[in-house]
Amino acid sequence: MHEISIAGAIIDAVLEAAKKNNARKVNEVLIEIGELTALNPDQLSFIFKTITAGTVAEGAIYDIRLVRPVISCRVCSYSGPIEFFEKLHFILPVIKCPECGGSEVDIVAGRECCVKRIKIS
Ligand SMILES: [Zn+2]
Incomplete structure (x- = not known):
């Protein structure tokens, strides 16, 4: 823990x-x-x-x-919340841009x- x-x-x-x-x-x-x-x-x-x-x-x-x-995307300059998905009863954050799908993002x-x-x- x-x-x-x-x-x-x-x-x-x-x-x-x-x-x-x-x-x-x-x-x-x-x-x-x-x-x-x-x-x-x-x-x-x-x-x-x-x-x-x-x-x-x-x-x-x-x-x-x-x-x-909150992330900001280096590719499309999206700035905002990220998406979460649920897997095996855990809510996992997806560290990628929800706009362009890119993974070159900064965590704000x-x-x-x-x-x-x-x-x-
Ligand atoms: Zn993007």
Whole structure:
């Protein structure tokens, strides 16, 4: 489960920010996760709750938002969302241009995993 190491890195960042701002408590954390990271928000949320026990971030609300992938095509200059297909009950993203079918695309969004906002008191 690669969620554990990612969750650890996110909480490290949250605790560091809380410390810098002399927070007594972290109330809310807004996190954005790209769908291409294949991270599971429910698992992340569970891990956050477990590893923050006894820290200033214990009991915080984790608002995890999924970011839809966006690509831009180098061939036809299409820019927008990609298509998903379902295979063996998994929804898989198709990293190719839906307009011209080309695979020379740049991923503009969908791979992020970052803390957007922290509310402290
Ligand atoms: Zn294209």
